[in-house]
Amino acid sequence: MAAARQLATRFPDDEVLLIEGQQVGFGPSGRNSGFVIDLPHDIGAPDYIGDIGTARLNLALNKAAQEILKRLISNHNIDCSLNFSGKYQAAIEDSGVSVLDSYRSGLDKLGEAYEVIEAKDIPAHLGTAFYRKALYTPGTMLLQPSALVKGLADSLPSNVTLYENTPITGFERGQEVELRHAKGSIKASNLLLTNNAFASHFGFLKRRLLPIFTYASITRPLTDDEQARIGGKDHWGIIPAHPFGTTLRRTPDNRILVRNSFSFNPRGQVNPGALAQSKRKHRLSFERRFPAIKDVEFEYTWGGAMCLSRNHTSYFGALDSNISAAVCCNGLGLTRGTITGTLLADWLAGDRNELIDFLIQSPVPAANPPEPFLSLGVNANLWNGERRAGLES
Structure with missing residues (x-):
């Protein structure tokens, strides 16, 4: 949607078609955990920052995306529970605490603000005594992602036509690009692929994009008594110190979201059996962190794909004379999707x-x-990563 909106603005006399295989909000753009993260986080670097010049440019990209989203949410009155509560990166294992210490040194190099939260103070922030240490960074925005993307769809410029429930079944290159679907075909002078791992279904970047699925569950709203039992701030977001650990959110409507578990699905579709298995893992993770409310049931469980690459890089630019792409957001879809589509x-x-x-x-x-x-x-690496995460999972 970022690409379509900016195309329509830059080429006001052209017609822009935005093609969506499902309904807006039903895919990963609406199913993620709602973190709009500003900071770079290079898990391949010892200090999680890496080359300082590259880190500064990634920081600039992420902050530019945040500014775009803030402006659109304000201008179009999109009710997506946007708040500026930052994020916590929390650890329980020795390895996780070491990650936080390394990341602190990287943030010092970058000149970015943070606060170290020791174990005794964590319950007042997060309503759980599970973690040994947390690193709070103030720049992350939290929101309801499905409400965001639906609001963005409802506010597209007048020269953008959105076609939902229109999966593309065939594709021909040429002076014009032809896209076939169940009810006919679409011809266009230019094609932008902003569909992450599905770009490989069009014959591009084959064997370079990895659709890694992750899974989440969310509780019903907590009662006043349950909220009082755990305490902590009204809303927050936690990312794990270990990459294969558990992400958590307390949402503005007082639900707890738990995300962990990973699978590699080359065809880009959720394995239904994985949902039940993941829900069991979510239950264990939830009960470990919130024993005072361990009987609160999950209301929803779902899965969604991230597009990763083995070297943690994206693709941006031309694929053919009239085909270009911005794909492979490596787990930062809200920020990277926004800024790379726009650019x-x-x-x-x-x-x-x-x-x-x-x-x-x-x-x-x-x-x-x-x-x-x-x-x-890939599946062996995912299994080993989750095993090594230990209590972080």
């Missing part, structure tokens, strides 16, 4: 600036081994 439209309009040049010149997603070795390797 892709600006680039097609002829703009060049430091951020566009950075994206164009960045390494492309690394090639992966062929099947069946890919699935065996």
Whole structure:
């Protein structure tokens, strides 16, 4: 939607078609945990920041995305429970505490603010005594992602036509691009692929994009008594110190969201059996953290795909003479989807600036081994990662 909105603005005399296979909000854009994160977080670097020049550019991209979203939410009165409560990165294992210490040194290099929360003070913040240490950073925005993307869809410029429930079943390149669907076809002078791992279904970036599914459950709203039993702030978001740990949110309507568990689904579809297995893991994670309200039931459980690459990079730019892409957000869909979609439209309009040049010149997603070795390797890595997360999961 960011790309379509900016295209419509930059090319006001052109017709822009936005094609969605499902309904807006039903895919990962509406199913994520609602963190609009500002800080870079390079899990491959010892201090989780890495090259300081690259980190500063990633920080600039993320903050630009936040500004775009704040402006759109304000201008179009999108009710998506936006709040500026920052995020906590919390640890229980020794390895997780070491991650927080390393990340602190990286944030010092970057000059970004943080606060260390020791174990005795964590319950007053988060309503749980489970964690040993937390690192609070104030720049993250939290929101309700489905409400956001539905509001963005409802406020698209007049020269954008949104077609929902229109999965593309065939594709032909040429002077015009032809997209076939169940009821006919669409011809366009230019095609922008902003569909993450599904770009490979169009024949591009094959064996470079990894659709990694993660799963979440959310409780019913807590009663006043249950809220009093756990205490803590009214709303917050926790990301784990270990990459395979548990993400948590307390939402403005007093629900607790629990996200963990991972699977590699090459076809990009949820495995129904994984939902029941993940829900059992969510229940264990919830009860460990909130024993005072352990009987609160989950109201919903779901899964959604992230697009990752083996070298943690994205793709931005041309794929063919009239086809371009901004894909592979590596788990930062709200920020990266917003800014790369916007900048892709600006680039097609002829703009060049430091951020566009950075994206164009960045390494492309690394090639992966062929099947069946890919699935065996990725699933083994996911299993091992979750095992090593220990109590962080």
